[in-house]
Amino acid sequence: MTMKFTVDKKERYVVFKLDEEKLNLLISANLKSEFVILNQEGYRNIICDLSEVNFMDSSGLSAILIGQRICKETQGTFVLCACNEPILKLIKISQLDSLLNVVPTESEATDIILMEEVQREIEGE
Numbered sequence: 001m002t003m004k005f006t007v008d009k010k011e012r013y014v015v016f017k018l019d020e021e022k023l024n025l026l027i028s029a030n031l032k033s034e035f036v037i038l039n040q041e042g043y044r045n046i047i048c049d050l051s052e053v054n055f056m057d058s059s060g061l062s063a064i065l066i067g068q069r070i071c072k073e074t075q076g077t078f079v080l081c082a083c084n085e086p087i088l089k090l091i092k093i094s095q096l097d098s099l100l101n102v103v104p105t106e107s108e109a110t111d112i113i114l115m116e117e118v119q120r121e122i123e124g125e
Contacts (some may be wrong), residue, residue, distance in 0.1 A: 007038070014047070021053065022060075024056070024060055032067075033068040039066045039070045046077075048078065050087055056086075080103070
C-alpha cells in the first residue's frame with residue numbers, strides 16, 4: 001500500500017505531512033522508512049504534521065517514536081503538530097507526552113526547532 005504524504009524541505013528542518021486518516025500497520029513501516037531517508041538526506045529536524053490522522057495504533061506510535069529517536073541521535077529535534085483529539089489521547093494514555101514534543105500548530109513546531117538549533121549552536125561554541 002502506498003502512503004500519501006507531502007514533504008516541505010526548509011533550510012533547517014523538514015515538514016512531513018501524513019495525508020492519511022489512519023496511521024496503522026499498513027503504513028507505519030513506510031513512515032519509518034521516510035524518516036530514515038530524510039535523516040540520511042541531512043534533515044535532523046523533522047516536523048510531523050498529523051492533522052489528517054484520526055486513528056493510530058501501536059505500530060503507528062512505534063513509527064513516531066522511531067522518528068523521535070532518529071532526530072535525537074543526530075542532535076536534532078522531532079516535533080508532532082496539529083494532532084487530532086484521538087491521537088493526543090493515545091499519546092497521553094501511552095505516557096509519551098513527556099517524551100514527545102507535541103504542539104497545536106506548525107508555526108509553534110518551527111519555533112521549537114529554531115530555538116533548539118540556536119541553543120545547540122551556543123552550546124557547541
